[in-house]
Amino acid sequence: MAEFKQADSLYEWFDQRLGIDKFVKVMMTEYWIPKNINFLWAMGVLLTVMFTILLVSGIFLLMYYKPDMNMAFDSVNYTIMQEVGYGWLFRHIHAVGASVVFLIIYIHMFTGIYYGSYKKGRELIWISGMLLFVLFSAEGFSGYMLPWGQMSYWAAYVITEIFGGIPVIGGDLVVWIRGNFYVSDSTLTRFFMLHVLLIPMAILGAIVVHFYALRFPHVNNEEGEFFDFDKEADKYLAGDKKGSKVVPFWPVFLSKDFFVLGFFLLFFFYLTFFHYDFAMDPVNFDKADGLKTPAHIYPEWYFLWSYEVLRGFFFEIAGVSGKSLGLIAFAIANAIFFVMPWLDRSPMVKPANQRPYFKYWFWFLIADLIVLTVYGKLPPTGANAWVGFVSSMTFLVLFIALPFITKAEAKKVGGK
Amino acid sequence: MKELKILAVIATLVGITYYGIEPYAHHVMHPEVKAADFTFSDLKNVDTKLAGNVTNGQVLVEANCIACHAIEKAGHPAMMPNADAAASYGVVPPDLSHAGRMYDKNYLANFIFDPVSAMHLSHKYPVGGTKTFPMPSYNWMTGQEIMDVVAYLQSISPKVKEGSEANKASFEAACGRCHSMKYGQLEATTPVDTIKTYMGATPPDLSQYIKSRGEHYLHGFINDPQVLLAGTSMPRVGLNEKAQEEVIAYMEETGDRKKAEREATGINVMIYTFIFAMLAYLWKRKIWSEVH
Structure with a gap:
């Protein structure tokens, strides 16, 4: 075990035990990002923030939501939307956030395709990112069922039905997914579990892998230029900030991201408060009815x-x-x-x-x-x-x- | 400049997609229908220009209406409890206290003359069919007599304080015999089993209809259900424009109770976020001036 000397301050006490100085350097102040980038490089941070917003608003909703086919609809539309103080705010943020997060995911993804950021050593960044896309899709789909409205029910019915087309196991697979022969209470409770536990855990894991996968191949830049990051980092640390091709993650890269984030949030909150229909379909304000198919699904x-x-x-x-x-x-x-x-x-x-x-x-x-x-x-x-x-x-x-x-x-x- | 170009490209692509999946898809799935008609101009059986005589109207109402209808405001209570009335007629007959205030004059006159054609329910009660509407036609009355009845109903209609009180009263009188409003703690006055038999299906609870149908749809639908949902057993109820607005206002007060709070909070959050964005921009300028 290493020798410990008496700490002179609380900070030093923690630093001795957790290596805070070194950790901050590795993760923030000496984590190098290319300088030649545009605002599309902020989408990763936007997604991290959106995921956090969804997680926090989701936790608040979880306190009042009832995963039961007889209670779910009213627990969302009455208890949360009308009774709980600012419950409507968390619901709107969560529902609109779930839609907007996909907009940013698509921009992020097609930025990667446009700039060729998936090849020459960056394959695992791409694959872990696609894995996140699939997980977010599953999260979005399972969450959409929870308010137990007409579209929740029938979209779930149609999408789970798709698996029935798989040869040999199709029919059994559909029953296994639904937990019943039709979309029912058992489907709701298992989708609830997936939505609030299993998939979020998998997403958190995949985010860690995605960030880690960036570490060695480094972030791409606007011209797709390959250069020696260590050499450019030394240049930066030696004081040639203008000549170096890299900037540290904190504060330089993040200062730009916060600026982009600010204007993005303005757009996001506009949608949340004033223009939410696209994410909260009117049809879903009719309670699920397995005997009444909506005209358009x-x-x-x-x-x-x-x-x-x-x-x-x-x-x-x-x-x-x-x-x-x-x-x-x-x-x-x-x-x-x-x-x-x-x-x-x-x-x-x-x-x-x-x-x-x-x-x-x-x-x-x-x-x-x-x-x-x-x-x-x-x-x-x-x-x-x-x-x-x-x-x-x-x-x-x-x-x-x-x-x-x-x-x-x-x-x-x-x-x- | 380059970043603005990128932003413009993304905004254009997102805009095209949005237009396609929202306004355009909506337009395809819900084509525009004819506008609401609050004069009920298709009804022409009674000459509504005739001036009604309130005193004669009272005599006619007391002789013809109060055997079935309550008029609480004029001292005629219901003849039997709601459940019994519903069992007898199929649906609880409306209390006529608010009729003069809420229903269009032309509609009301023509309704008395022939209820089925005024309600646009001839597909449900065809001439010579097995089903008959519980209220008979008063087409044996003269136009003058009908207008006397209308004048009397208008004269007894109570003054209701504008706003929430009127909104709720209108909803209860116009919709509350068949429809429940769970989020407003209102239950349909006709028992659910009876109304199901009478209508062919249970009339939906309207708690979230302001959200699921929206104000625009309700505006046209209440005015004439057949235009938007041909074949429905819901009658055209003949509300005048003011009463219909009160009904919709009540549906919004109950179904979207936090609207005012949402809009006020929204403005504050956006101002706060704008300040954050501006500070972030200034900070970014400062930081990046060192590296550019």
Whole structure:
């Protein structure tokens, strides 16, 4: 054991035992971030803050929420929204926050794709990030059921039904997920457990892995430039702050993030107080009724694009039913982003607009995802069904084509 | 400059997506229907220009109406308890105390003449069908007599203090015989089993209808349910515009009780956040001036 001398102050007492000085250096003041970045690099901190806001508001809601199919609806809409002091505030923050967090996740994710921040050593940052996306999706889906409104019920019904399409085990799997033959009290209580315990724990773990995965490959920068971080850090510490290509996480990087965060929160609170319908669907203010199907069933906006890929295949092709094709396409859509680092065969780490072929692919993908999202909400009838089919096919074709496009790009730029 | 360009690109993409999934999708799923008509201009059986005689109206009401209807404000109590009345008629007959204040004059006159056509319920009570509406048509009365009845009902209608009191009174009189309002501690005066048989389905509790349907929908729906929900057994009740606004106001007071608090808090939170954002901006400028 190390020798301890008498501490002169309380700070020193703790420092001897916890190594505070060293910890702060490693985590904050000497954790180096490239200087050449824009506000898109603040999305990680925004997400951390949003997750904290969701966690805290969720804890407050948990004190009054009742996970029981006879009490859930009133515990949310009466007890929390009307009786508990500022209960409505926590509910609004939680519901709108859950929607807005996905907006930031998508911006974060497509920033990564645009700047090629998933390759050349950054693969695990990308994969842990995608894992977080999946976990947040599960968290969003399980949470949406808890108010026990009509859309909670029927979205849960439709989405759990999807698993029924899996060959052999499908039927049993649906019953296993629901805990009953239909969406019922047992479904609500298990989704409650998932929402407040298992998934949040998994998210916390995945966040730690995601942050740690950043440590060695370092954060990417606006030009995709690779440089010696140690050398640049020494330069900074020696006093050449303007000449160095890096800045410390605290206070320099975070000062910019706080500024971005401030304006983001202004937008977030505007939505929370004055424009919350998009996140709190009116249909969900009708209590769940298993005998009364709503005219239109749709998931929350952030699931619409993959939902549309599922619905896009509405007719049989080569003896395979539309339902099966949709399910296969849906499975691909949800898994394909994980392997981005290997589908992109070009060694270039550059913003998409500086890459001769990839730029077209990128903007095509964004356009296709927007079309999928919009048509994922509209009733799938007439021409809408065909738009859904074409945009779903486009999505798949884009990813099949990606290795070839990027291979050709690699050849063109000659391995740069 | 570059950062503003990036922001503009993101704002555009988010804006297009938002437009598609909110206003546009809403427009596709809920097409605009014809506007609410508070003159009930389709009803033309009675000449409402005739000036009614209150004294004669009272005679007619006492001879024709109070066998079934209570008029508490004029000293005619209900003939039997609600449950018994509901069992006899299918639904508790309305107390007519507020009728003159709440119902449109043209609607009221034509309702007395022929209730089913005024309510737009001929699909439920077709001529020659097996079901008949509990109240008979008074089409044997002259137009003058009907207008006398209307004038009398208007004359006895109590003055209600504007605001919460009127809102609640209007809701109870217009909706409360069939609909409950759990969050306002109001239970439908017709027992639930009876009303279910009478209407074909249990009329929904309206506690959260201000949120699930919204003011715009309610405005059109209450005025004429058939326009937005063809075939529904809910009658057109004939509220005048003021009474309908009171009903909707009551639904908002009960279903969205914290609206005022929410809006006031919202402004304060946004001012606070704006100050935070400005301070953060100044701090960022200071810190980054050392590294740029």
